[in-house]
Amino acid sequence: MSQRHILALFNDFEEAEGAIRALRAAKIDGFNFDDLTLKSPIEHHEVEDILGERSAPVQRFTLVGALMGGLLGFFLISGAQANFYSQMKGGKPIVPFPPNFVLTYEMFILGGVFISILGFLICAGLPAKRSPLYSAKVSEDQIGILIKAEDKAIEKIKSVFVTFEALEIQEEAGK
Amino acid sequence: MKDIREDIAWAKINQDVLKSLENPRKLYWVILFAALSIFSVGVGCEIYQYNVGMGVENVNNPHVWGLYIATFIFWIGMSHSGTLLSAILHLMHADWRKPIYRFAEAMTTFSLMTAGLFVMVHIGRLWQFYYSLPYPNERGIWPNFQSPLLWDAMAIFTYLSSSILFLYVGMIPDLAIARDNIHAGWRKKLYTALSLGWEGTDRQWRNFRVTYLTIACFLIPLAVSVHSIVAGDFAMSQQPGWHVTSFPPYFVAGALYSGCAAIITLFIILRYVFRFEEYMTLPILKKTVRLTFAIAMVWTYLNAVEFASVWYSHDQASKDVLIQKATGPFAPFWWGMIFCGSVVPFVLSIKRFQTNIPVLFAVSLLLNLGMWLERWMIVAPTFSHGYYPWTWDHYQWPSIYAWGMVFASFGWFTLLFMIFCKVFPSVSMYEVKEMVYHRKLHAAKGGNNSQGAH
Numbered sequence: 001m002s003q004r005h006i007l008a009l010f011n012d013f014e015e016a017e018g019a020i021r022a023l024r025a026a027k028i029d030g031f032n033f034d035d036l037t038l039k040s041p042i043e044h045h046e047v048e049d050i051l052g053e054r055s056a057p058v059q060r061f062t063l064v065g066a067l068m069g070g071l072l073g074f075f076l077i078s079g080a081q082a083n084f085y086s087q088m089k090g091g092k093p094i095v096p097f098p099p100n101f102v103l104t105y106e107m108f109i110l111g112g113v114f115i116s117i118l119g120f121l122i123c124a125g126l127p128a129k130r131s132p133l134y135s136a137k138v139s140e141d142q143i144g145i146l147i148k149a150e151d152k153a154i155e156k157i158k159s160v161f162v163t164f165e166a167l168e169i170q171e172e173a174g175k
Numbered sequence: 176m177k178d179i180r181e182d183i184a185w186a187k188i189n190q191d192v193l194k195s196l197e198n199p200r201k202l203y204w205v206i207l208f209a210a211l212s213i214f215s216v217g218v219g220c221e222i223y224q225y226n227v228g229m230g231v232e233n234v235n236n237p238h239v240w241g242l243y244i245a246t247f248i249f250w251i252g253m254s255h256s257g258t259l260l261s262a263i264l265h266l267m268h269a270d271w272r273k274p275i276y277r278f279a280e281a282m283t284t285f286s287l288m289t290a291g292l293f294v295m296v297h298i299g300r301l302w303q304f305y306y307s308l309p310y311p312n313e314r315g316i317w318p319n320f321q322s323p324l325l326w327d328a329m330a331i332f333t334y335l336s337s338s339i340l341f342l343y344v345g346m347i348p349d350l351a352i353a354r355d356n357i358h359a360g361w362r363k364k365l366y367t368a369l370s371l372g373w374e375g376t377d378r379q380w381r382n383f384r385v386t387y388l389t390i391a392c393f394l395i396p397l398a399v400s401v402h403s404i405v406a407g408d409f410a411m412s413q414q415p416g417w418h419v420t421s422f423p424p425y426f427v428a429g430a431l432y433s434g435c436a437a438i439i440t441l442f443i444i445l446r447y448v449f450r451f452e453e454y455m456t457l458p459i460l461k462k463t464v465r466l467t468f469a470i471a472m473v474w475t476y477l478n479a480v481e482f483a484s485v486w487y488s489h490d491q492a493s494k495d496v497l498i499q500k501a502t503g504p505f506a507p508f509w510w511g512m513i514f515c516g517s518v519v520p521f522v523l524s525i526k527r528f529q530t531n532i533p534v535l536f537a538v539s540l541l542l543n544l545g546m547w548l549e550r551w552m553i554v555a556p557t558f559s560h561g562y563y564p565w566t567w568d569h570y571q572w573p574s575i576y577a578w579g580m581v582f583a584s585f586g587w588f589t590l591l592f593m594i595f596c597k598v599f600p601s602v603s604m605y606e607v608k609e610m611v612y613h614r615k616l617h618a619a620k621g622g623n624n625s626q627g628a629h
Contacts, residue, residue: 041185041352042609043380056381062389080317099321102404106326106333109397113337113390117344120386121371124379126347128372136355138375139348141185141608146376 007133030150039144061119069111195449210589217583233574250290256434257283262391323407415492433546439539471520515545
């Protein structure tokens with residue numbers, strides 16, 4: 001079966017929340033709940049209660065980035081210091097830990113920040129192409145629910161949107 | 176009084192902020208022209224210094240560091256305001272910061288850029304700027320990794336790049352708003368490219384929230400480390416008056432202090448120039464003023480600690496420098512620092528002045544004058560009165576070219592800042608919407624909405 005997108009715009013979050021709960025309860029044939037995307041002008045923490053826990057693994061990138069940055073910093077500096085043929089140390093430690101800690105710390109943060117940003121872009125799917133249905137109203141004051149579903153499910157989904165007073169419903173043309 | 180009206184329509188927030196990108200008051204152009212003119216003075220001075228040589232700065236032994244390094248520290252300090260408002264207050268859920276944190280973040284970035292210029296100007300040989308970076312030179316020898324000056328280069332690079340990324344990431348949802356609402360032209364292309372296709376999906380918001388929080392957590396220790404390392408440039412030397420344990424916290428407090436004072440100055444300017452009266456409200460200004468007063472008192476205390484440490488240390492050379500500061504040729508500036516930094520802020524503790532815009536504007540400028548003097552009084556007097564009498568030189572005075580470049584740095588910073596505010600939204604639209612939304616929810620639940628959702 002071919003799949004299509006449908007976007008409904010709501011006046012506020014409560015109406016959109018009601019529509020999502022109804023769609024989940026309706027168990028419509030041809031519609032997978034994971035194919036529902038909520039679009040909003042601000043972040044709604046409450047969305048996790050309705051959509052269920054969806055992962056945000058950015059912090060794994062952060063951990064890897066920070067550790068890699070710190071290790072890179074430490075070994076880069078130590079590697080340079082350990083080149084004692086060209087740097088006479090006069091009995092002082094070849095790799096002095098206290099001063100090296102400062103640069104390791106800076107590199108730890110630098111790695112953490114850079115790789116967190118990379119992780120954010122990967123996890124959030126950015127840069128992204130404009131989705132098939134989009135309304136600029138979502139960046140203003142309306143809440144959008146974008147759904148990808150099979151043709152046979154579209155009418156039932158639409159009726160749920162209408163029940164919850166969707167302001168506007170956009171539909172992708174059939175293929 | 177409420178920090179912000181909860182009944183502002185979200186569409187109006189978009190309109191008001193986007194209008195600031197295209198239609199500021201005439202004063203904007205006056206400020207921009209003035210900033211450009213002031214900056215041109217510095218360009219002229221730098222061209223002259225570049226052609227003639229570092230001698231024109233009129234800074235010679237024993238004054239190896241002069242106005243340039245003092246001003247470098249001043250601008251590094253100024254940068255800490257953005258971290259305070261964006262990161263520290265974000266983690267503390269102080270939602271009153273939301274309408275003003277964006278320009279504070281921009282301040283951070285542009286202050287660091289201005290500070291970086293002074294390193295180059297101080298070196299003199301601009302084409303050899305890369306000598307200050309950690310890389311092996313032509314003899315295959317790496318620079319001294321145990322020097323705080325090298326740590327400084329690394330810390331500032333980390334802080335600048337992280338601040339730019341933090342500013343940019345936090346702006347992505349607003350860039351998408353601008354993309355969706357602005358008419359076709361170069362702006363539309365710019366916002367389309369920079370917003371990276373943001374559509375405000377739950378996936379994007381979820382990852383955005385985690386990323387923003389994570390970077391905020393990194394930025395706080397980073398900001399502290401940057402100014403501690405700058406303090407280390409002095410405290411790790413053996414120079415009289417600098418070898419003080421309390422220097423790192425003293426520098427960090429001074430940095431937050433000058434940053435907060437600058438936020439008050441720019442708050443007042445932006446509020447008028449971009450017609451942000453509904454967002455940059457007097458209750459928010461009042462909170463910023465109270466925060467500044469608290470930090471001023473911390474700085475005053477740490478200043479007293481520094482003097483006491485020197486006085487009771489029985490280190491005669493350091494004590495002599497302190498006496499020199501208070502009674503020698505630098506005395507007017509040193510006492511000026513004490514007056515501007517420790518006495519003037521008491522105006523901020525008087526309730527009726529906490530929302531008096533002309534008074535606050537004048538006070539914020541005086542506070543920053545005090546903070547600039549503080550940096551100069553750290554750098555210059557120590558060099559003028561070293562360990563040995565034959566190194567003393569109390570009457571060396573920076574040349575007009577050096578003063579010209581210091582003066583111009585304010586023009587350069589203002590120029591960058593004002594251009595930023597005209598090209599990018601200086602009030603975070605989505606965060607103001609969040610603030611309004613959460614306060615409305617809180618009020619609906621019967622909470623005290625003047626205190627906000629948090």
